[in-house]
Amino acid sequence: MSLFGFDVWIDASWLLLAALISWTLAEAVFPSVTPRLAAATYWWMAIATTIGFLFSIVFHEMSHSLVARRYGMPIRGITLFLFGGVAEMEQEPPSPKSEFLMAAAGPAASFVLSAVFFALLALADAWKSPAALKDMLWYLGFLNAVLAVFNLIPAFPLDGGRMLRAALWSWRKNLLWATRIATRAGDVFGILLIVLGVISIVTGNFIGGMWRFLIGMFLRGAASSSYREVLARTALQGVPVSRLMTAQPITVPADASIDTFVEDFVYRYHHRSFPVASDGVLQGCVGTEQAASIERAAWSRTRVRQIMARCPPEEMVGPQTGALAALAQMRRSGRSRLWVVDQGRLVGVLSLRDVMQLLSTKLELEQNEIQRSSAPSGKP
Numbered sequence: 001m002s003l004f005g006f007d008v009w010i011d012a013s014w015l016l017l018a019a020l021i022s023w024t025l026a027e028a029v030f031p032s033v034t035p036r037l038a039a040a041t042y043w044w045m046a047i048a049t050t051i052g053f054l055f056s057i058v059f060h061e062m063s064h065s066l067v068a069r070r071y072g073m074p075i076r077g078i079t080l081f082l083f084g085g086v087a088e089m090e091q092e093p094p095s096p097k098s099e100f101l102m103a104a105a106g107p108a109a110s111f112v113l114s115a116v117f118f119a120l121l122a123l124a125d126a127w128k129s130p131a132a133l134k135d136m137l138w139y140l141g142f143l144n145a146v147l148a149v150f151n152l153i154p155a156f157p158l159d160g161g162r163m164l165r166a167a168l169w170s171w172r173k174n175l176l177w178a179t180r181i182a183t184r185a186g187d188v189f190g191i192l193l194i195v196l197g198v199i200s201i202v203t204g205n206f207i208g209g210m211w212r213f214l215i216g217m218f219l220r221g222a223a224s225s226s227y228r229e230v231l232a233r234t235a236l237q238g239v240p241v242s243r244l245m246t247a248q249p250i251t252v253p254a255d256a257s258i259d260t261f262v263e264d265f266v267y268r269y270h271h272r273s274f275p276v277a278s279d280g281v282l283q284g285c286v287g288t289e290q291a292a293s294i295e296r297a298a299w300s301r302t303r304v305r306q307i308m309a310r311c312p313p314e315e316m317v318g319p320q321t322g323a324l325a326a327l328a329q330m331r332r333s334g335r336s337r338l339w340v341v342d343q344g345r346l347v348g349v350l351s352l353r354d355v356m357q358l359l360s361t362k363l364e365l366e367q368n369e370i371q372r373s374s375a376p377s378g379k380p
């Protein structure tokens with residue numbers, strides 16, 4: 001489904017949750033609030049309320065996305081899953097202010113929607129509407145208030161956690177430190193939910209306990225993975241490919257025979273593709289597939305020049321390209337090695353291993369820093 005140009009996906013887990021909510025409303029909640037209605041009436045009320053809740057969540061996420069788009073942050077789409085939705089952001093927000101406003105938009109939208117449902121309830125009351133309608137309006141107002149309050153808990157990646165991170169970020173001008181505190185709060189809240197869930201299960205509230213346990217597990221996982229991602233982004237920020245690449249990569253001479261290519265390059269280095277260069281000028285790329293297209297008997301008299309192809313653009317980067325952009329290019333194209341080309345000259349090769357090595361070194365330094373000083377330095 002598509003709304004305002006955003007794709008909206010409904011995860012299978014959400015359908016399960018929707019069924020569970022409908023069932024709870026129809027069998028337990030509505031009969032206890034307004035007794036003596038027909039069973040079918042309770043089910044119609046439950047299904048309508050669940051659909052209203054689904055739209056409430058879409059409304060909440062859509063308000064995040066509209067603010068994000070206003071600040072030029074690309075949003076891929078919105079996925080509705082388990083206990084809410086996730087607006088999929090492709091990058092970190094550009095400033096603390098934009099992150100704060102983007103995060104605050106969701107709970108604000110839910111509070112507004114809650115107020116609208118309670119206002120409709122007051123109208124329904126004044127017009128002496130049937131109890132079934134009033135129950136539904138009351139419940140939707142209540143669910144939206146719960147959605148707003150739960151999301152305001154300052155535990156990253158919940159909206160409140162994002163607002164906390166934005167406030168800390170704006171205070172110390174250090175995104176990494178702010179993310180560390182906000183994700184730690186997310187982790188602690190996740191543990192709290194898991195403990196509460198286990199207590200509920202032990203004391204006989206199995207379904208409620210299970211939900212708390214699952215949401216706690218999800219929050220802990222999301223908190224730690226978002227911290228690692230910010231760490232990686234910070235470490236690679238502003239580092240050009242030329243500082244990470246290996247200079248003087250292995251190149252195949254254009255007049256080598258395929259025999260030599262296979263024996264001295266493919267069997268020795270085990271790469272899928274090699275650059276062909278003479279005097280430092282990149283002439284093309286040659287891989288095992290091209291060698292395999294020639295009959296084996298002809299290998300000794302066929303030259304690499306005859307089978308090489310143009311290097312595909314997704315295999316090449318410039319030396320001044322940022323390491324983050326190069327990493328994204330590797331992820332997109334599924335290659336772990338990129339040729340670094342400067343005005344037609346092959347100046348180096350960038351491998352995924354080089355990038356990962358820098359990351360792990362920076363991570364170690366970072367860990368030492370945390371151990372040495374528990375107080376933040378305040379400098380980015």
Ligand SMILES: [Zn+2]
Binds near residue numbers: 060061064106107151
């Ligand atoms: Zn939200």
